[in-house]
Structure formats: structure tokens, C-alpha cells
Amino acid sequence: MAWFKKKPTELERLAGIADDVQLIAMRRFGARGMPVTVLDGTSGLDAVLTTASGDQYPLHNLISRAIAGDLDDVPRLVTHHVDALVDAAAAPNSDQLSDDDWLENVRVRLMPADAATAVGAGYARTFAGGLVEMLCLDYPTHITYLSDAALEGRDPVELAAAGRAAVIADPVENSQEIDPGIWLVQGNSPYTATKALAFEHLAGSALPAAPHGIVFGVPHRHMIVAHAVDSVDSVVAISRLAQFVVAQATDSAPGGPLSSSIYFWYEGSVDVVGWVKDDGSTTISGDGRFGEVLAGLAK
Incomplete structure (x- = not known):
């Protein structure tokens, strides 16, 4: 025994x-x-x-x-x-929906570029750093991602505008400062990270005003981690932000990881400013517009 x-x-x-x-x-x-x-x-x-x-x-x-x-x-x-x-x-197939149903249910969603390839979404618009804007139909119980074939005879530009407007109009569920200068936008909606398409609607409301741009990460679909650049000392907060993003962008994240890269939004455009190296560490680049903004703040 x-x-x-x-x-x-x-x-x-x-x-x-x-x-x-x-x-x-x-x-x-x-x-x-x-x-x-x-x-x-x-x-x-x-x-x-x-x-x-x-x-x-x-x-x-x-x-x-x-x-x-x-x-x-x-x-x-x-x-x-x-x-x-x-x-x-x-659920009904997309070809069974009326034009009004399409405009009501269509959404834009940030997705990894390889997801667009897998679905056959050649129309997908590049966002930055391995992320694209994909179209999907949002039903009460599920989401259907749209391929080129599903969009045949329809205008992807018109649908993207409607989908983007719907995501922007969706209220922010939770916004809080989790560390000095580091803000977390979080929610149950699978489109929370997609709100990064329109920081002009977040800055000054869910996030601090950001006349010098926002450094951010979208580790998974339910989260945006952001820092409003305000001085050359922002690099300290950005380093902590990068560590947090990498820790959240894991296989166990809800829906899987979205991106471990770090991005810079400024005047409506987005650039990659940080990425994970082969040794697992994260590097932040001060080149391009990001470097120019920091140089201007140092004067």
C-alpha cells in the first residue's frame, strides 16, 4: 500500500x-x-x-x-x-447580409500581419511594425475575419472608415496611471488595443494631453500601454513601459500576443521605436521623428 x-x-x-x-x-x-x-x-x-x-x-x-x-x-x-x-x-454568411448590416457590424482590428496572410486579406492596411488593420464582422457571439473573397463587390475603404469609426466611438472601459508617467487603457472589448489607431481621441481624455507624441505598446487585444512624451526624461518611463509590454505579450495573453514592439505616435503617424532583440532584451531607438522630438525637448 x-x-x-x-x-x-x-x-x-x-x-x-x-x-x-x-x-x-x-x-x-x-x-x-x-x-x-x-x-x-x-x-x-x-x-x-x-x-x-x-x-x-x-x-x-x-x-x-x-x-x-x-x-x-x-x-x-x-x-x-x-x-x-x-x-x-x-451564423449567416457575409453574402447573406444587407448593405446596412455590413456597415453596422463591420469593425477594424489591429492584427499581426501573418494573420492577414492566413485569412487571405490582401487588402489589409499596414499599421506599423508587423501589425495591420484587418476588417471583420462583429456579431454578438463571435467575430468573422474578412478575406479578399468576402469583400468582392464591396469597397474596403468605405468599410474600413465605418469600422474605424465604430471602434473609436466605443467608450474606454478603464484608464489608469499604473506607474509614474505610464498609463494603461484596458477593457473586455477585443477592440481595446485597436483604439491605438486614433490617439487623437484618447489624448486629453483617457490619456494625458500629448503635444509631443505618445510612446505605446499593444501587447494583446485588451490593452494599450502608453506614455505621453513630455521631456528628455521620458526615456526612463519608456524603458519601464517596454519591460511591461514584453511581460504582457506572451502566449498566455487573452487571444494570444499582439505585439512586443514599442511604437511612437506623433501628429497622426506611427513609427516603431523599440523591439525585442535575439537575446531577449528590448532596445529603444532614438532615430527618426522620435529622436527629433526628444532633441527639441532638450533645448
Whole structure:
């Protein structure tokens, strides 16, 4: 008889969470009338569920969120995720929407450039530093990203203007100074980081006035970390900001990481001023317009 239960290794613990997520997800898919099986050749952290018709649902991101969160919350997390997927599968296709529905539901969203490539969104407009503006349709239960094919016969410029206006009009949920000179704009909306498209609407309201520009990061979809440049001493706050952004832009971030780069907004344009090097450290560049602004403040 064993008197002491062997403590599981970290690998065994992660595998156990992955198995729990997979089991709960399969049961929920079945309860919603969409039976699934595990795709051949996949398992554990990389498990993929598939329907009889061939639709595939990777579990990697969901498992990562479960590992990073409260284990007691895993059933709710998985149930909510599966329900959103099932509702998305039953939603009308974009070609079934009226023109008014398109304009009401379209949104612009900051996404990694490789996401646009994966979707086939050649129309996506470059933002800066590996980020692009993608179009999507926002439904109550899910978001559908739009490909070039989905936009056939429609004006992407008109849709982007409508989508951008909707994101800007959405109120800021939370804004606070978390460290001297460093502000956090945060919210449950998956478009929170996308508000970085229009700092002219944030400066002087959710953020301090910023006549000399704003240095910022968007580590994931729910967050903007920002510093209003006010003197040459801003480099101290920017260094702390960069460390915070990198710490937040991880695989366990909600929705996955968006960017670990540091950007500078000034007079309506955005430049990359900081990035993570191969050794894991972050470098901040004083070149270009950013350097010119700092030089002007030093006089």
C-alpha cells in the first residue's frame, strides 16, 4: 500500500489540464448538436477537434488560457468558447447580409500581419511594425475575419472608415496611471488595443494631453500601454513601459500576443521605436521623428 501519493511532474500537470479541456469541449460540442472527434495525429496541447464534415477546431489557445488561469474556471471557459464556435457556425454568411448590416457590424482590428496572410486579406492596411488593420464582422457571439473573397463587390475603404469609426466611438472601459508617467487603457472589448489607431481621441481624455507624441505598446487585444512624451526624461518611463509590454505579450495573453514592439505616435503617424532583440532584451531607438522630438525637448 502506498502511504504517500506521488506529486505529478509539471509535464503531467499540463497534460492533465489539456485532457480536461479536450473532454469538456467534446462533451459541449456534442450537447450543442455538433459531435466532434480528435483529429488523427493530434493530441495533448496540440489536439485538434474535427466534425464529420471536416471542420477543425484547434485547442492549443484554449488550453493555454486554461493553464494560465484559475483551474476552477476551466469548465466555464471551455463552455463559453465552444458555444461561441457553434454559434459562429450557425451564423449567416457575409453574402447573406444587407448593405446596412455590413456597415453596422463591420469593425477594424489591429492584427499581426501573418494573420492577414492566413485569412487571405490582401487588402489589409499596414499599421506599423508587423501589425495591420484587418476588417471583420462583429456579431454578438463571435467575430468573422474578412478575406479578399468576402469583400468582392464591396469597397474596403468605405468599410474600413465605418469600422474605424465604430471602434473609436466605443467608450474606454478603464484608464489608469499604473506607474509614474505610464498609463494603461484596458477593457473586455477585443477592440481595446485597436483604439491605438486614433490617439487623437484618447489624448486629453483617457490619456494625458500629448503635444509631443505618445510612446505605446499593444501587447494583446485588451490593452494599450502608453506614455505621453513630455521631456528628455521620458526615456526612463519608456524603458519601464517596454519591460511591461514584453511581460504582457506572451502566449498566455487573452487571444494570444499582439505585439512586443514599442511604437511612437506623433501628429497622426506611427513609427516603431523599440523591439525585442535575439537575446531577449528590448532596445529603444532614438532615430527618426522620435529622436527629433526628444532633441527639441532638450533645448
